[in-house]
């Protein structure tokens with residue numbers, strides 16, 4: 819995913835990309851389901867396949883190889899790049915926050931948590947790595 823950080827004093831003001839990794843820790847809201855022998859979720863919080871599918875649809879597919887663009891950026895270059903990409907029908911995703919690892923992690927946390935509600939599952943912690951050594955972590959309050 820490509821982004822740029824408007825008003826950043828260093829290199830991150832330039833358009834660049836990351837191969838993000840994400841770790842999501844979940845728990846079942848009603849643990850009785852896990853312990854009920856007749857339950858389809860007996861002995862598990864959630865089917866791994868279902869969790870991966872949800873994250874793939876919610877996060878990975880929309881953002882993979884996209885330029886993530888801050889719609890309220892004060893940097894005219896960011897708007898110019900977005901306009902050019904749009905004109906050429908390239909993958910562009912508009913968000914309403916500066917695309918730092920911290921903000922992305924918080925957004926992903928809320929999106930996944932909201933989606934998992936219907937499954938009776940909540941997110942306890944989400945870690946988003948921007949590189950093998952740099953990450954942002956969001957924990958349930």
Ligand SMILES: [Zn+2]
Nearest residue numbers: 821830834836
């Ligand atoms: Zn970056």
